[in-house]
Amino acid sequence: AQSVAQPEDQVNVAEGNPLTVKCTYSVSGNPYLFWYVQYPNRGLQFLLKYITGDNLVKGSYGFEAEFNKSQTSFHLKKPSALVSDSALYFCAAYNFNKFYFGSGTKLNVKP
Amino acid sequence: DTEVTQTPKHLVMGMTNKKSLKCEQHMGHRAMYWYKQKAKKPPELMFVYSYEKLSINESVPSRFSPECPNSSLLNLHLHALQPEDSALYLCASSQDLNSGTSYVDTQYFGPGTRLTVL
Numbered sequence: 001a002q003s004v005a006q007p008e009d010q011v012n013v014a015e016g017n018p019l020t021v022k023c024t025y026s027v028s029g030n031p032y033l034f035w036y037v038q039y040p041n042r043g044l045q046f047l048l049k050y051i052t053g054d055n056l057v058k059g060s061y062g063f064e065a066e067f068n069k070s071q072t073s074f075h076l077k078k079p080s081a082l083v084s085d086s087a088l089y090f091c092a093a094y095n096f097n098k099f100y101f102g103s104g105t106k107l108n109v110k111p
Numbered sequence: 112d113t114e115v116t117q118t119p120k121h122l123v124m125g126m127t128n129k130k131s132l133k134c135e136q137h138m139g140h141r142a143m144y145w146y147k148q149k150a151k152k153p154p155e156l157m158f159v160y161s162y163e164k165l166s167i168n169e170s171v172p173s174r175f176s177p178e179c180p181n182s183s184l185l186n187l188h189l190h191a192l193q194p195e196d197s198a199l200y201l202c203a204s205s206q207d208l209n210s211g212t213s214y215v216d217t218q219y220f221g222p223g224t225r226l227t228v229l
Contacts, residue, residue, distance in 0.1 A: 034217070036220075041199075041222075041223070041225065042222050042223070043115070043117075043201050043203075043220035043221050043222045043223050044154065044201070044203075044218075044220040045220070046217050046218070046219065046220075049217060088151070090153055090154075097159070097166075097167070098156065098167075099156065099218070101153035101154055102153060103152065103153055104151065104152070104153055106151075
C-alpha cells in the first residue's frame with residue numbers, strides 16, 4: 001500500500017532555534033513530494049515541492065526540505081523558527097494522479 | 112491571483128436537508144478536487160474533475176454529488192447526510208491533472224467549508 005508517514009504528532013521548538021519536521025514515504029516509482037501548512041480553520045497552503053534535481057529544495061517563508069532517495073525521506077527544515085510558524089504541517093507524495101498525505105505534524109514554536 | 116474561494120464558510124444542516132457547497136477559481140486551472148478533512152487528520156480525496164469531467168470518484172457515498180458546471184466552478188451537492196459526515200470540506204485546483212514525466216501541478220486549496228450535520 002502506498003503511504004506517507006510523519007512519525008511525530010507534535011514538534012516543540014523554541015523561537016530562534018532550528019526546526020525539523022520529518023516525513024518518509026512508501027510510494028512506488030519516483031513520486032513528487034510536497035509540504036503543505038494548515039493554520040486553524042483554514043485550507044492547506046503550499047510550501048514547497050520536489051520533482052527532480054537538487055536534493056535541497058527551498059520554499060516559502062524560509063522553509064526548505066531535504067530529499068533523500070535512499071532513505072525515502074523528505075524532511076522539512078527551517079534554520080530559525082518563528083512563533084508564527086506554529087501550525088499543522090502535511091507531507092504529501094504524488095504519483096499516478098493521486099496525492100498521498102501524511103497524518104500531519106503539529107508544530108509548536110514557543111517564544 | 113492564486114486564490115480558491117469556497118462558500119459558505121460554515122454550514123449546519125439536518126439529516127433531511129439538501130444543501131450545496133460551492134468552489135470557484137479564476138486561475139485557468141483545468142483540474143478541481145474535493146477533499147474531506149476530519150479534525151487533526153489529513154485530507155481525504157473525494158472527487159477529481161479534469162476538463163469539467165469527473166475523473167476520479169474515491170468510492171464516495173451517493174449522498175455526495177459533485178458537479179462541475181464550467182471550468183471555474185465546482186459544486187458539491189449534499190442530501191440525506193449523516194452526523195459522521197461533519198467535517199471540513201476542502202476544494203482545490205491545479206493547472207492540469209496529468210503529471211507527465213517531469214511536471215506536476217501544485218494544488219491550491221480553498222479555506223474550506225466547515226459542515227456540521229445534526
